[in-house]
Amino acid sequence: MTLNRSNPEAIDVLLTRRSVKKADMVGPGPDDRAMERILAAGLRVPDHGRLTPWRFFVYSGDALLALAEAIGRIHKNEEPNATDAQKSKIAGFVTSAPVLVILASTPSDAKPVPKWEQQLSAGASAMSMLIAAHMLGYVGQWLTDWPAFSPGFKAYLGLGAEDQIAGFVFLGSQSETPPERLRPVMSDVVRFFKTREDVAMDSPVKPGNDAET
Ligand SMILES: Cc1cc2nc3c(=O)[nH]c(=O)nc-3n(C[C@H](O)[C@H](O)[C@H](O)COP(=O)(O)O)c2cc1C
Numbered sequence: 259m260t261l262n263r264s265n266p267e268a269i270d271v272l273l274t275r276r277s278v279k280k281a282d283m284v285g286p287g288p289d290d291r292a293m294e295r296i297l298a299a300g301l302r303v304p305d306h307g308r309l310t311p312w313r314f315f316v317y318s319g320d321a322l323l324a325l326a327e328a329i330g331r332i333h334k335n336e337e338p339n340a341t342d343a344q345k346s347k348i349a350g351f352v353t354s355a356p357v358l359v360i361l362a363s364t365p366s367d368a369k370p371v372p373k374w375e376q377q378l379s380a381g382a383s384a385m386s387m388l389i390a391a392h393m394l395g396y397v398g399q400w401l402t403d404w405p406a407f408s409p410g411f412k413a414y415l416g417l418g419a420e421d422q423i424a425g426f427v428f429l430g431s432q433s434e435t436p437p438e439r440l441r442p443v444m445s446d447v448v449r450f451f452k453t454r455e456d457v458a459m460d461s462p463v464k465p466g467n468d469a470e471t
Contacts, residue, residue: 271393276439278397280355283430287318287356292394296429299390300361303382307369311376312383312424315360315415317352326353332410348404355399355428359387362417363424373420380424387427397432400425 288296297314305311317325326349333340333348340348352358363380365373388398405411406423417423451457 272389275389275392277399278432278436280399280428282433283355283397283428284433285356285431287430288391288396296387296390300383300387303379303386305379306375307371309366309369309371309376311363311365312380313362313364317358318356322353322358328414329405329411332408332414336408336410351403351405355430357429359427361424361427362415362421364421384425384427391429396429399428
C-alpha cells in the first residue's frame, strides 16, 4: 500500500475532531465491528521495543452498571468520609456513555525502554481511538477522575503497582453540536527554524564558542 497517498478529507477529521462531554452523549455507541476498528487503531501506535505497554478494558450494556457498582464499593471503602455529592458523582461516572474503554498503561522493564516512553505510547493509543471513533461518526471523551487514581480500582482491574490508568475513553453518538473549545494560538507554542540564522538566534550555545567550553 502506498503510504504517502494524499487524503485531504482525512486531515479535516483531525482538524475538526473535538471531545463531546460524556453526559451529552447518546446512543448508539460503536457496535462490535466499529469497536474492533477503533481498538485496532488503538493498537497501531508507536511502541518503542514492541513492548505492547497497554491494556484495554471495554465495557458496554449491563457491564457498565456492574462496573459502576464496583466503583461505588471501592469508593466507599477508600473514601469513607465522602460527601453525598461526591458519592453520586462517582456512582454515575461510568454510566452516561454507551461504550467505555478503560486504557491502562502497563510498562514493562523487559527491555531498557524508559517507562516514560511506554506511558506516552498509551497516550498515543487513546488519541488514536478518539480519532478512529470520530472517523466512524462517533464522538468520544478522554477522562480520568477519581477511579483512575484509586489503588483499589487498579487492583480490581488486575493492574500491577507500576501500571496506571491512562484514561477512561467514553464513546457514543452526538446529540447536539457542542460549543467550540478555545484552542491554543500556534505562535504561542510553536517555533519554526528555517535558516541558519534562526537556529543561531535561538541556540543557547553560539557558533564558534565550542572551543571555549
Ligand atoms: C490524560 C487526560 C485526562 C483527562 N482527564 C480529564 C478529566 O478528568 N476531566 C476533564 O474535564 N477533562 C479531562 N481531560 C481533557 C479532555 O479529555 C479533553 O482534552 C477536553 O475535554 C477537550 O479536548 P478535545 O476537544 O481536544 O478532545 C483529560 C485529558 C487527558 C489527556
